[in-house]
Amino acid sequence: MTQIDMNDDSAVVVIGSGAGGGTLANELAQKGIKVVCLEAGARLDYTKGFANDEWPMFDKISWLDKRTTSGSWQVAKDFPGLPAWICKTVGGTTVHWAGASLRLQEHEFRTLSHYGKIDGANLLDWPIGLADLEPYYAKAEFKMGVTRTNDIPGLPPCNNFKVMEAGAKKLGYKNVHTGRMAINSQPRDGRTSCRQLGFCFQGCRMGAKWSTLYTEIPKAEATGNFELRAQAQVLQIEHNANGKVSGVVYADKDGNQQRQKARLVCVAGNSIESPRLLLNSASAKFPDGLSNSSGQVGKNYMRHTTGSVYSIFDKPVHMYRGTTMAGIITDESKHDPSRGFAGGYELETISLGVPFMAAFLLPGGWGRDFTAFMDAYDHLAGMWIVGEDMPQESNAITLHASEKDQHGLPVPNVHYDDHPNDIAMRKHGFAAGTRIYEAVGATRTMETPPYPSTHNLGTNRMSAKAADGVVNGWGQSHDISNLFVSDGSQFTTGAGENPTLTIVSLAIRQADYIAEQMTKKSL
Amino acid sequence: MSKATINRRQFLETSTRGVAGGVVASLVPTLVLADDNWPSQLAAIESSNAAMLVRMCRVLYPHDGLSDGHYADCVVSLDAKAAADSALAKQLNDGASALNAASGGKFLELDEAAQVAALVTIENTAFFQSVRGHMVVALYTDRKVWAELGYEGPSFPYGGYLERGFDDIDWLPES
Ligand SMILES: Cc1cc2nc3c(=O)[nH]c(=O)nc-3n(C[C@H](O)[C@H](O)[C@H](O)COP(=O)(O)OP(=O)(O)OC[C@H]3O[C@@H](n4cnc5c(N)ncnc54)[C@H](O)[C@@H]3O)c2cc1C
Ligand code: SF4
Numbered sequence: 001m002t003q004i005d006m007n008d009d010s011a012v013v014v015i016g017s018g019a020g021g022g023t024l025a026n027e028l029a030q031k032g033i034k035v036v037c038l039e040a041g042a043r044l045d046y047t048k049g050f051a052n053d054e055w056p057m058f059d060k061i062s063w064l065d066k067r068t069t070s071g072s073w074q075v076a077k078d079f080p081g082l083p084a085w086i087c088k089t090v091g092g093t094t095v096h097w098a099g100a101s102l103r104l105q106e107h108e109f110r111t112l113s114h115y116g117k118i119d120g121a122n123l124l125d126w127p128i129g130l131a132d133l134e135p136y137y138a139k140a141e142f143k144m145g146v147t148r149t150n151d152i153p154g155l156p157p158c159n160n161f162k163v164m165e166a167g168a169k170k171l172g173y174k175n176v177h178t179g180r181m182a183i184n185s186q187p188r189d190g191r192t193s194c195r196q197l198g199f200c201f202q203g204c205r206m207g208a209k210w211s212t213l214y215t216e217i218p219k220a221e222a223t224g225n226f227e228l229r230a231q232a233q234v235l236q237i238e239h240n241a242n243g244k245v246s247g248v249v250y251a252d253k254d255g256n257q258q259r260q261k262a263r264l265v266c267v268a269g270n271s272i273e274s275p276r277l278l279l280n281s282a283s284a285k286f287p288d289g290l291s292n293s294s295g296q297v298g299k300n301y302m303r304h305t306t307g308s309v310y311s312i313f314d315k316p317v318h319m320y321r322g323t324t325m326a327g328i329i330t331d332e333s334k335h336d337p338s339r340g341f342a343g344g345y346e347l348e349t350i351s352l353g354v355p356f357m358a359a360f361l362l363p364g365g366w367g368r369d370f371t372a373f374m375d376a377y378d379h380l381a382g383m384w385i386v387g388e389d390m391p392q393e394s395n396a397i398t399l400h401a402s403e404k405d406q407h408g409l410p411v412p413n414v415h416y417d418d419h420p421n422d423i424a425m426r427k428h429g430f431a432a433g434t435r436i437y438e439a440v441g442a443t444r445t446m447e448t449p450p451y452p453s454t455h456n457l458g459t460n461r462m463s464a465k466a467a468d469g470v471v472n473g474w475g476q477s478h479d480i481s482n483l484f485v486s487d488g489s490q491f492t493t494g495a496g497e498n499p500t501l502t503i504v505s506l507a508i509r510q511a512d513y514i515a516e517q518m519t520k521k522s523l
Numbered sequence: 524m525s526k527a528t529i530n531r532r533q534f535l536e537t538s539t540r541g542v543a544g545g546v547v548a549s550l551v552p553t554l555v556l557a558d559d560n561w562p563s564q565l566a567a568i569e570s571s572n573a574a575m576l577v578r579m580c581r582v583l584y585p586h587d588g589l590s591d592g593h594y595a596d597c598v599v600s601l602d603a604k605a606a607a608d609s610a611l612a613k614q615l616n617d618g619a620s621a622l623n624a625a626s627g628g629k630f631l632e633l634d635e636a637a638q639v640a641a642l643v644t645i646e647n648t649a650f651f652q653s654v655r656g657h658m659v660v661a662l663y664t665d666r667k668v669w670a671e672l673g674y675e676g677p678s679f680p681y682g683g684y685l686e687r688g689f690d691d692i693d694w695l696p697e698s
Binding site for chain 2: 051052053055156157158159162163166170194195196197198199205206315316317318320321322353354355357358359364366367368370371374375377378379440
């Protein structure tokens with residue numbers, strides 16, 4: 001395996017090996033650029049280390065370093081120590097993700113112009129539009145093997161999807177199908193096809209679902225230009241007297257500090273750790289943290305307006321048999337202010353096993369209202385609402401004043417208040433989901449509150465003007481030209497779609513830009 | 524530098540409403556009620572409180588199809604935690620005694636509705652949250668309980684559900 005010298009300042013350092021970091025690192029390595037990828041988590045082998053068991057897999061690969069919460073969101077009450085569900089492992093959250101891969105809609109890149117000003121919302125147009133991303137969406141879909149693109153057939157409908165589809169059709173919904181999924185419906189790219197295990201959230205034991213763990217990372221390694229260092233948690237990004245970043249300090253697996261020099265640094269630690277790292281890298285020259293002249297680092301935290309609907313039916317469903325996200329209704333994803341809110345949402349099937357169902361169905365719940373649903377476990381169908389939430393400057397990742405992590409660094413606090421638009425959208429989604437299930441005979445329905453955030457976005461947002469955000473349309477810092485943000489924290493607004501296809505597309509596009517700038521010697 | 528990582532148990536237990544626990548189901552392989560003497564084998568929970576806690580667990584998560592043995596298993600695993608945590612042991616023993624005392628020493632004789640009402644009055648206590656937080660993980664990670672609820676558990680060893688009923692629903696209206 002290639003080893004890159006700690007003092008090699010011609011290397012690109014990528015922090016994080018998930019959707020953004022893993023993709024960017026591979027794309028750069030394919031172009032002959034030397035890359036060191038530093039990943040805080042350990043490397044697992046999916047053929048050995050993945051169990052079909054919810055809590056053991058959660059314990060094994062989730063990011064469990066201390067975090068605190070504040071704000072009026074329900075998650076702060078139900079899961080005060082677990083604001084987000086993010087992985088700390090090679091592959092990042094692409095190990096746990098479900099695979100839903102949707103393009104954003106054209107108007108979602110220009111929400112301020114399209115929706116107009118909304119009180120309390122910090123809306124802004126992206127500095128790029130759908131046309132800029134389209135060629136990269138196509139590349140990402142090909143790379144990830146997204147079903148219903150590139151002539152790849154859709155996955156077959158499973159029980160949970162069939163219930164949702166039947167209800168949706170009865171109500172007149174038109175756009176209902178088994179989704180655009182980064183899950184092989186037929187063998188492809190050296191990986192086998194889905195066998196409907198039903199444990200997508202635990203890591204795909206078949207390797208049928210795209211994850212950087214067994215796609216981008218080994219492909220990058222094969223180039224000879226790439227070194228992955230697992231169990232390497234970056235503590236600080238350093239800069240030189242000219243205000244350019246010069247390297248990073250990280251804790252290795254034994255807790256010893258190491259310094260890796262760098263020509264440029266790309267941050268892809270997901271939307272809580274990325275801004276935290278920039279804030280924790282404050283120096284005499286940058287007292288508010290790196291790339292924070294706008295004061296927007298950590299601000300505008302978004303997590304999608306979510307909620308789930310679980311219904312009991314008279315006859316069995318067995319929703320847990322088959323892909324976790326097995327299909328979608330896209331009719332509600334339009335912007336239609338007559339519904340009483342801006343933006344739209346998707347309805348996607350979801351299923352949890354008994355252990356997670358007990359924890360998440362009705363957090364804190366007990367007694368017969370709760371156990372009625374558990375008793376009916378094999379008669380349940382479930383769907384998830386995922387919609388655009390409003391960016392608010394006060395929803396933010398900040399450094400905790402006194403709590404420190406195992407490395408002595410301030411832990412992140414995650415503050416979130418629902419915007420009235422978010423509440424109105426969630427209510428609409430709950431009602432729609434309930435109607436869909438009642439149309440095919442649901443006898444009881446539970447409106448399940450949001451889980452810890454799986455879609456974490458916006459905390460280093462892109463902006464045309466340096467005063468409005470942290471990075472430009474390429475994910476390049478407005479303040480420091482050799483510092484990039486390469487994950488979902490770049491999102492200017494959240495849109496109504498699951499974010500990962502867009503994160504991957506942005507990473508492919510960013511790699512082209514970095515390579516071009518390096519050739520021009522501008523970087 | 525300390526390498527201490529926080530496990531699920533620690534951070535979820537800080538929650539007032541969230542889940543807590545961390546019980547490996549395989550630690551309790553058999554239904555303990557098979558042995559009538561099980562309360563005397565508890566390490567930290569006083570045997571006089573054992574039946575109280577079993578009943579409390581059943582009232583929290585009532586499943587008429589489950590025998591008391593499943594709930595007793597959870598009390599045994601809770602006892603294992605309390606054996607390593609004297610503050611928890613005291614909280615459980617004091618809490619169970621107080622709950623019983625509040626019903627004139629007759630909690631076990633109350634009907635379910637009255638037992639629920641008694642639990643509602645202590646819902647915000649640390650004792651209640653310790654028991655509930657443990658239970659919601661311990662009971663529902665027990666593979667014997669999965670079978671009772673109709674959950675089939677790991678599917679990889681059987682080749683997934685592709686040929687085992689992933690799409691076998693037969694009662695939906697034709698679309
Ligand atoms: C259960 C679940 C289901 C999901 N389903 C979907 C879906 O169907 N569709 C979809 O689009 N999205 C889905 N998501 C979301 C998706 O996983 C994320 O959007 C995506 O993985 C984010 O990519 P990222 O690169 O920003 O971060 P991640 O993939 O989270 O990667 C970040 C990596 O950085 C590492 N890291 C962080 N800080 C440091 C540091 N200081 N030093 C070194 N390494 C560090 C982390 O350990 C991690 O490996 C799901 C998420 C979950 C939890
Ligand atoms: S259902 Fe398919 S994608 Fe999900 S874990 Fe199983 S094989 Fe992988």
